[in-house]
Amino acid sequence: MTRRGWGGSPPASDAEARRKIVEATIRRLDRVGPARTHLTDIATDLGVTRQTVYRYYQGTDELFAAVTEQEVDTMLAQATVMITTFHDPTELVIELMAYVIEELPKAPHLTPLLVTGRSERFQRGAVAPEVLARGVAMLRDRSPIDWAAWGYDDHTLLELMEVINRVIQTMIVAPPQPEREGAELRAFLRRWFGPAVAPRRDDGA
Structure with a gap:
């Protein structure tokens, strides 16, 4: 060089x-x-x-995926402050998902990729191993929740983050018509996704 x-x-x-x-x-x-x-x-x-x-x-596919990774990382960093206020894992996950679903499409460098039919770049970037690992670190290290007490180890937290990101992908790339937002979006996520988060808790039974 x-x-x-x-x-x-x-x-x-x-x-x-x-x-x-x-x-x-x-x-x-x-x-x-x-x-x-x-x-x-x-x-x-x-x-x-x-x-x-x-x-x-x-190629540009890899580059656009890297741009998506950066956008997702930025969004996760913004969400870090929000998650410190939650003590229930279900409510934390629902609010995190709703927040990203509502805010990520506004990301200035992501929108052009989605509207030009290049959503596969977003899909790959959003579930890149590095992105998932940073998401797990955010849940484990920045939230006040004792994930181990709810039955989560590093592996199951990684699986949870993967499912979170895949659901977010679907809601952003192929949003429902009419789109859900606010309380309606949160009720939808809580109804169908919430039960998958909470039952892992070990109550000592």
């Missing part, structure tokens, strides 16, 4: 290189939208070769 590329500041690690590429992708999405966002253009924006970008991402 030469200092003429990467804006004169070459990445110190592969993780930093990936971050710079994703940031460049987001800037291009802001300017021209997904239909005109290609690896060659991103490489040009960064001042590197197309092969350099290919080293980290094999």
